[in-house]
Amino acid sequence: MKGRLPLAPRHDEIDGVEARFGMPRRQFLQFCAGITAMLGLAPSAAGAVAKALLQARRPSVIWLHFQECTGCTESLLRAEHPTLEKLILDVISLDYHETLMAAAGHQAEAARRAAMAANKGKYILVVEGAIPTGARGNFCKIGGQTAIDLIQDCAPHAAAVVAIGSCASWGGMPSTAPNPTGASSVAEILGRPVLNIPGCPPNPYNFLTTVVHYLVLGKLPELDDKGRPKFAYGRLIHENCERRAHFDAGRFALEFGDEGHRLGWCLYKLGCKGPETYANCPSILFGDVGCGSWPVGAGHPCIGCVEKGVGFTKPIHALAELLTVTPPTQFARPAEEQGQGGTLATVGTVAAIGGLAIGAGARIARNLGKLPDEPPPDAGEAKR
Numbered sequence: 001m002k003g004r005l006p007l008a009p010r011h012d013e014i015d016g017v018e019a020r021f022g023m024p025r026r027q028f029l030q031f032c033a034g035i036t037a038m039l040g041l042a043p044s045a046a047g048a049v050a051k052a053l054l055q056a057r058r059p060s061v062i063w064l065h066f067q068e069c070t071g072c073t074e075s076l077l078r079a080e081h082p083t084l085e086k087l088i089l090d091v092i093s094l095d096y097h098e099t100l101m102a103a104a105g106h107q108a109e110a111a112r113r114a115a116m117a118a119n120k121g122k123y124i125l126v127v128e129g130a131i132p133t134g135a136r137g138n139f140c141k142i143g144g145q146t147a148i149d150l151i152q153d154c155a156p157h158a159a160a161v162v163a164i165g166s167c168a169s170w171g172g173m174p175s176t177a178p179n180p181t182g183a184s185s186v187a188e189i190l191g192r193p194v195l196n197i198p199g200c201p202p203n204p205y206n207f208l209t210t211v212v213h214y215l216v217l218g219k220l221p222e223l224d225d226k227g228r229p230k231f232a233y234g235r236l237i238h239e240n241c242e243r244r245a246h247f248d249a250g251r252f253a254l255e256f257g258d259e260g261h262r263l264g265w266c267l268y269k270l271g272c273k274g275p276e277t278y279a280n281c282p283s284i285l286f287g288d289v290g291c292g293s294w295p296v297g298a299g300h301p302c303i304g305c306v307e308k309g310v311g312f313t314k315p316i317h318a319l320a321e322l323l324t325v326t327p328p329t330q331f332a333r334p335a336e337e338q339g340q341g342g343t344l345a346t347v348g349t350v351a352a353i354g355g356l357a358i359g360a361g362a363r364i365a366r367n368l369g370k371l372p373d374e375p376p377p378d379a380g381e382a383k384r
């Protein structure tokens, strides 16, 4: 089905949806409409999304760890809905992950080889962490193989290679000057582009939405010239920031704790790298705790952790390059309550992944119920 949307499901295919996903058929179709919007598809593609989710392929995923802090995995584990466990059980088959698997030593290595052999050409290879190239790669060895050898073993037979986190995407923190280990990105080791999901750590929903795109459309999302999904890294943080109106009005915090800082003014003069960093942090937020849960929202300048040449490269309090000075035509609201546990966007992703996930049904339905063309929530919903 690569590149082509499947047809909408037949009535009899949807009939079992309540038993399978624990939600009425109408809610399921609402979920699919939300997912379709998240993926940037035309509303008419919602039927195709429904069909793809019902078919529920579970691609094998092999997840390698190298030079990093395991924050990428931790951020997925802290994604409240769905939890990584649900992601594993419902949508992907996580066949090798050193942090999470029970197996160890030779058993673990055997599990990786078995998964690769059984899913040759079909598995998704996810790499977390940079790859040390100094000392002939000997700074990082797992099961007797260097990180370089492991990547070169696993990548050729993968359907897709995903570099998760800034370390794997472009070297990240381990590559900070003077980069004593020669920390390099996955793309540099393979000598070809891969799909990058940078961030230190990356927002878990950007990974989850990428997986959903792959499941629904049978291909990876459209990428920018740095290999990043455009749905997540297509706009400057500065264009979506809730403090942008202060920037344009010339109202800046000049010191941590000064009046401007306490009043929530722009952090540009404290070194905020939002004007030269492309990411959706202000839109999808972190940790599912609602309004303000992103670095700038918490009062700290963005350090450009996702952006090669900015994060871990420029001094944190150096002024950012202004890639655009044109004010946006619409400003983000200075503060926006996001409801209990996530934006509509994140909820759309939740629907996509775990449609599926126990307990997500009511929450997603409630949020989709806020769409303008939906009927008002019933009394039971309104009380929640």
Ligand code: FSX
Residues within 6 Å of the ligand: 067, 068, 069, 070, 071, 072, 073, 128, 129, 130, 164, 165, 166, 167, 168, 172, 173, 199, 200, 201, 202
């Ligand atoms: Fe850590 Fe991942 Fe940063 Fe790197 O995230 S959060 S050091 S991007 O590879 O574990």
Ligand code: SF4
Residues within 6 Å of the ligand: 237, 238, 239, 241, 242, 243, 244, 245, 247, 265, 266, 267, 268, 272, 273, 274, 275, 296, 302
């Ligand atoms: Fe927001 Fe930073 Fe831009 Fe100021 S400089 S508007 S704090 S992104």
Ligand code: F3S
Residues within 6 Å of the ligand: 199, 200, 237, 277, 279, 281, 294, 295, 296, 301, 302, 303, 304, 305, 306, 307
């Ligand atoms: Fe990183 Fe800046 Fe987003 S520091 S998490 S890119 S706001």
